[in-house]
């Protein structure tokens with residue numbers, strides 16, 4: 001543990017704009033970005049440990065690894081051994097059960113780095129708080145430090161089971177808080193004793209694990225796996241209101257109330273017309289529009305309103321003015337010879 | 340957040356773009372007139388100078404004397420007199436005359452009252468920012484009518500419309516109608532919606548009838564509390580302001596509202612309101628009430644007292660606005676005429692005709708020579724009409740180059756035009 005802490009203090013904690021490169025990132029850089037000092041035709045790295053065929057004979061040879069154990073082997077060995085379903089790793093002394101689907105090309109030449117990156121990715125998917133989630137920058141930095149500690153625990157295989165359980169509880173707690181679908185934390189499959197995939201018994205084993213830790217979660221529901229100081233309470237967003245196309249506006253006539261029907265001689269004549277009886281034609285629409293017209297602008301006093309408009313002219317008035325000058329100006333816009 | 344009728348009206352372009360104070364109107368007209376005058380004088384001077392030059396050339400080359408272009412009717416250029424431009428008042432009289440002619444034209448084309456009224460407003464709006472000296476109302480009014488037909492969804496096909504308005508004396512081609520179309524649309528600032536007081540008047544009268552029938556359900560600020568009380572009150576309205584209250588039967592009341600109030604008010608709206616500035620100065624709601632005020636004052640006052648508390652300052656303001664608007668309407672020639680004996684009417688008409696005749700003659704001598712042939716101007720602007728016009732080669736070439744450059748620029752920005760598959764575009 002102590003080792004981890006010192007390592008974490010080494011630099012992964014973000015300090016404002018501090019750009020201090022961590023040892024890890026340095027090693028990542030030297031491994032992946034710096035041109036390799038070793039020639040690519042290194043005999044050891046280019047011979048498959050399973051079938052002993054070498055890249056020298058087969059330039060298209062590809063090496064794959066499985067995150068269960070990070071043992072490297074060539075593509076054709078993977079095809080040969082794992083095509084018929086999960087099988088134990090052929091490397092002597094490993095014997096972990098591997099599935100073909102999990103094999104992939106290693107991004108990094110150093111498989112330790114490959115594994116570390118995988119672990120970091122998994123942890124980061126669960127420990128995904130941001131600075132804005134914390135009260136102060138210090139709280140955030142403390143959080144980052146803890147995350148780094150967890151990560152190094154996993155990398156250095158210290159308290160792996162315990163840490164994995166805590167991470168899973170944390171993931172559950174987060175999901176419960178946000179109401180999002182539960183995110184399953186996948187423990188590091190390369191750890192001995194972790195709930196790795198063991199053929200088809202994986203499910204039952206995991207269930208057994210949960211029940212074994214079940215009594216603790218039941219008695220202590222508040223156990224989130226971790227406790228971070230200064231973490232803001234997450235407020236679930238309010239449920240979305242039904243869409244209102246008028247944005248809360250409505251038309252409330254002030255001078256009339258629409259009645260069901262109006263009587264007038266000329267109207268009765270029209271009401272009997274065939275044309276007015278077709279579907280879709282509604283007399284109330286006509287009444288409403290006529291009455292709206294009748295009172296639209298009754299108390300709009302143009303003189304007053306224009307004078308008021310002139311004083312602090314909004315952008316609409318400016319537009320009007322410009323349109324007016326364009327329309328009135330000596331040459332009407334683009335109206336004469338266009339060139 | 341609630342919107343009442345006034346808020347709705349405030350969103351209209353008629354209010355936002357085409358409402359003015361009386362001073363603004365006068366100032367704008369003076370400005371338009373001044374600009375047009377300067378332009379006409381400048382253009383006439385230029386063209387005269389060109390003519391003189393051409394005449395000199397002709398005389399040196401020895402084939403002078405053939406100058407048939409309007410020798411019998413001198414226009415601004417061929418006349419040798421100083422250009423005498425129209426004044427603002429003359430312009431207004433002229434435009435008004437053409438508005439009246441347009442009404443007749445619209446009736447001839449069997450357009451509805453709405454189209455005609457819209458067309459007249461288009462003309463009035465157009466001539467607020469343009470002078471008849473620049474664009475002759477004859478050309479503009481035809482196109483405005485065509486446009487109004489389209490915007491009021493009573494479209495007549497172009498060819499049909501052209502034959503409709505052609506007479507034996509003057510043949511109107513579709514090109515002539517289309518030529519100033521964009522010009523007008525632009526001057527209207529693409530505002531095609533004109534709010535008329537016609538439907539408003541109908542709505543108001545329907546509302547009054549429901550008061551008369553005792554079925555009124557709307558707001559009631561009068562002293563008569565129930566619908567039945569209101570009905571009784573409206574039956575007892577005096578015929579004239581200050582007149583005696585007399586109880587009328589419901590048939591008499593219906594007659595009064597529909598025949599004696601509605602019909603003359605509708606006539607006023609159709610004719611007089613369109614010929615005056617009320618569309619610019621007042622809202623449709625005020626206009627129909629003002630027109631009805633001229634026909635039946637007690638009825639309107641009673642109606643307003645139902646609609647708003649008569650103690651409120653707004654009520655006073657509405658009444659003042661209505662009276663002002665009514666004054667504009669009633670002092671117009673077309674309204675005054677109604678109350679005069681026949682011979683007096685004839686005298687007024689003759690006077691007006693003489694004035695118009697003088698103006699048309701005068702306008703001929705101060706018409707902007709650059710804008711005489713709108714068809715050619717329009718062709719010059721169009722992309723593919725260059726061949727037909729007599730543009731000089733140099734200009735056409737430059738135009739072509741500019742166009743190609745523009746096309747290239749837009750292609751680099753937007754990418755080239757998509758290829759059209761299948762049927763050839765018409």
Ligand SMILES: [Zn+2]
Pocket residue numbers: 048049050051052053073074075076077
């Ligand atoms: Zn192999």
Ligand SMILES: [Zn+2]
Pocket residue numbers: 069070071089090091094095096
């Ligand atoms: Zn292995």
